[in-house]
Amino acid sequence: MKCSAFALVLLFSLLIRxxxxxxxxxxxxxxxPYNYTENNQLTGMTTDVVRAIMGLTGDNFETVVLPSMRSAKVLNSRPRTILYSMFRTPDREPLYKWVGPIAEESIYPYQxxxxxxxxxxxxxxxxxxxTTRIAGLIPNTLEAKGFTNLDKSATGSDQLYRMLLVGxxxxxxxxxxxxxVYYSRQLNIPPATLRRIPVELYRSSLYIAFSPDSEDSVVAAWANALETLRSSGALARIQRRYDHLVE
Incomplete structure (x- = not known):
């Protein structure tokens, strides 16, 4: 009888755990050049930074490459999710926990x-x-600035250039x-084919975004690891690996 009662207590504790x-x-x-696949391998400047951070924190989290809109939906719906690279904007500020900055970047139009x-x-x-991608920060930003001439039909970066090249x-x-520069090389676009229009449409810093349920201790560990990379010069060395992808 005593054994039976103990078994019931154990079963109840497992059920309510x-x-x-x-x-x-x-x-x-x-x-x-921040996050992309090449020869079926995930690479990029921010990818290298994230891997270096996990090398310091001891984490080995699974990384999944998704279409842009789906990755944002996963960040907003799945617990304990980390997304990179993301521009940190006033609208996004309260939605996530942030680690960065990793780099400051600008967006220009091209013709x-x-x-x-x-x-x-x-x-x-x-x-x-x-023409912009079908959705995301850039078309949203341009619409907020008053642009009414957007063609939001491109599903990826390579499609943008192909559409431009064929008129x-x-x-x-x-x-x-x-x-x-990266996509021009990938698509074999000759130098001087594209012209950067001298109007900076967006400028911000790239961050790693954590879903709001993420533990503060994990976010703090990543932030401390990034600062270690920055102060030791390792972050600058990672960035220099991609210096050839600048104009």
Whole structure:
């Protein structure tokens, strides 16, 4: 009888015990040169930083590459999720926990060098069409600035350049200057084919974003590890590996 009662107590304690928390998962997207796949391997400047951080913290979290919109949805819906690289904006500020900055970057529009030059914000806003990715920070930012000429049909960066090259659009926007250099090389676009329009449409710093349920101790460990990389010079060395992807 005593054994039976003990077994009942043990069973009850197991039933009411909280379920084990989901393991942390890292999500990212194709956005060179910060996070992208090459020869079926995930690489990029921010990828290298994240791996270096985990080397210091002892973490070995799974990393999944997803389409841009899906990665954002996972960050907003799955517990214990980490996303990189993400621009830290006022709207996003209260939604996540942040580790960074890793780098400060700008977004410019591009056109063919053979086209009639566009040089001002006013000219951009009155251009027949500006093509961006289907959704995300850039089209949202441009719409907030009053742009009404956006073609949000590109599903990825490579599609932006292909559309520009075949004349399906006159202006594209979506990548940093380093990203434009990377995709130009990937698509064998000859040098001087593209022209950067001298209008900075967006500038911010890239961060690692944690879902709001993430433990403060984990976020703090990552922040401390990043500062260790920065103070030791390791962060600068990682960034220099990608110096060839600048204009």
């Amino acid at each position: 909280p379920a084990a928390a989901d393991p942390y998962q890292i999500v990212t997207e194709e956005w060179a 063919l060098a053979s086209a009639t030059p566009v040089n001002t914000l006013e000219q951009l806003m009155h251009a027949p069409q500006i 399906r659009t006159d202006i594209i926007v979506g990548d940093t200057p380093a990203g434009v």
